[in-house]
Amino acid sequence: MADSIKTIGILTSGGDAPGMNAAIRAVCRKALVNGLKVKGIERGYTGLLHEEIFDMDKKSVSDIIQRGGTILGTARCEEMRTEEGQQEAANILHKHGIDGIVVIGGDGSYKGALALSRHGIRTVGIPGTIDLDIACTDYTIGFDTAINTAMQAIDKVRDTSSSHERCSIIEVMGRNAGYIALWCGIANGAEDILIPENYDYNEQRIVDNIINNRKHGKRHHIIINAEGIGHSTSMARRIEAATGIETRATILGYMQRGGSPTTKDRFYASIMGAYAADIIAAGRTNRVVALRKGEIVDIDIEEALAMQKSIPEYQFQVAMELSR
Numbered sequence: 174m175a176d177s178i179k180t181i182g183i184l185t186s187g188g189d190a191p192g193m194n195a196a197i198r199a200v201c202r203k204a205l206v207n208g209l210k211v212k213g214i215e216r217g218y219t220g221l222l223h224e225e226i227f228d229m230d231k232k233s234v235s236d237i238i239q240r241g242g243t244i245l246g247t248a249r250c251e252e253m254r255t256e257e258g259q260q261e262a263a264n265i266l267h268k269h270g271i272d273g274i275v276v277i278g279g280d281g282s283y284k285g286a287l288a289l290s291r292h293g294i295r296t297v298g299i300p301g302t303i304d305l306d307i308a309c310t311d312y313t314i315g316f317d318t319a320i321n322t323a324m325q326a327i328d329k330v331r332d333t334s335s336s337h338e339r340c341s342i343i344e345v346m347g348r349n350a351g352y353i354a355l356w357c358g359i360a361n362g363a364e365d366i367l368i369p370e371n372y373d374y375n376e377q378r379i380v381d382n383i384i385n386n387r388k389h390g391k392r393h394h395i396i397i398n399a400e401g402i403g404h405s406t407s408m409a410r411r412i413e414a415a416t417g418i419e420t421r422a423t424i425l426g427y428m429q430r431g432g433s434p435t436t437k438d439r440f441y442a443s444i445m446g447a448y449a450a451d452i453i454a455a456g457r458t459n460r461v462v463a464l465r466k467g468e469i470v471d472i473d474i475e476e477a478l479a480m481q482k483s484i485p486e487y488q489f490q491v492a493m494e495l496s497r
C-alpha cells in the first residue's frame with residue numbers, strides 16, 4: 174500500500190488561520206522529499222469541485238512561511254456536505270491522479286476528508302483554526318497569533334478606557350468556544366470574562382462588580398465577551414444605564430484572523446505539516462494530526478470528531494480571582 178501513493182493534493186478549508194501557509198509549505202516540501210508529486214487545490218472543497226488544481230514544486234511555497242492567510246485560498250462548501258458533492262470530489266481527484274489529500278482546517282473540513290476516504294482517497298487532516306475548538310488536539314494552528322493580536326488590541330482599548338474611566342466590552346472571535354476569550358481574559362487581566370461554556374446571563378452580577386470595583390478606585394473595567402455570547406453593543410447600553418458609567422463596545426472581528434504567524438504557529442504548522450506528509454506517504458488514511466500532551470500524534474478522523482473537550486474550570490476561576 175505504501176508504495177502505491179504517488180500524488181497528493183493539499184487544500185485549506187473553512188476560516189483561514191495564520192500559519193496555514195507554513196503548513197502548506199511543510200506538507201509540500203516533505204512530500205517532495207518523500208518522492209511524491211504535489212498538487213495544490215485552490216479555494217478549499219469549492220475549488221476542488223471546480224477542478225482548480227495546479228502542480229506544485231519546491232518554489233511554489235517559497236517566501237510564504239511568514240505570511241498570514243492561505244496562498245491556496247479557502248471557502249466553506251455546502252456542496253461537500255452532500256453525497257453527490259463528495260462523489261464528484263472523489264471523481265475529480267481520481268481524474269487528476271491524486272491518490273491522497275492533506276486538508277488543513279477545522280472539524281467541518283475533516284468531515285469532508287472522512288467522506289473522501291470512504292471513496293478511496295487517502296486523507297490526512299491538520300488542525301487549522303484560530304478557535305482552538307478541535308477536541309482531539311491541544312493546539313490548533315492560528316490560535317497563538319490570534320490571541321496575541323487580540324491581546325495587543327485589548328491593551329490599547331484598556332489605555333483609553335482608563336483615561337476616560339470607562340467600562341469596555343471587547344468581543345473576541347471563537348465561534349461557540351470561549352478559548353480566545355479565556356486566554357485573552359487572563360493575559361489582559363480582564364475584570365470579567367464571558368464565555369458560552371459557563372455564562373449564566375446574570376448581568377446584575379457584572380453591574381455589581383463594576384460598581385464595586387469603581388468604589389475601590391479601579392479606573393477601567395474590561396469585559397472580554399466571547400463571540401458565542403455576542404450582543405456586545407446592546408450589553409454596553411444596558412450596563413451603562415444600570416451603572417451610570419460610560420460603557421463602550423469594541424468588536425475585534427476579522428483582524429484576529431490575519432497577520433504574520435507567531436513563532437509557535439509557524440513551528441507547529443511546520444512540524445504537523447511534515448508529519449502529515451510522512452503518514453500519507455506511508456499509506457495511512459483517514460487520520461488527523463494532533464498535539465497531545467506535548468507529542469505529535471495521529472488519530473482516526475471519526476474518533477477525533479466524536480471527542481469532546483471543555484474549558485479548564487480552574488483557569489477560569491483563577492482569572493476571576495486574579496482580577497478581583
Ligand code: F6P
Pocket residue numbers: 188249302303304346347348349400430
Ligand atoms: O473559525 C474561525 C472563525 O473566525 C470564528 O471565530 C468565527 O465564528 C468564524 O470563523 C467567522 O466565519 P466567516 O469567515 O465565515 O465569517
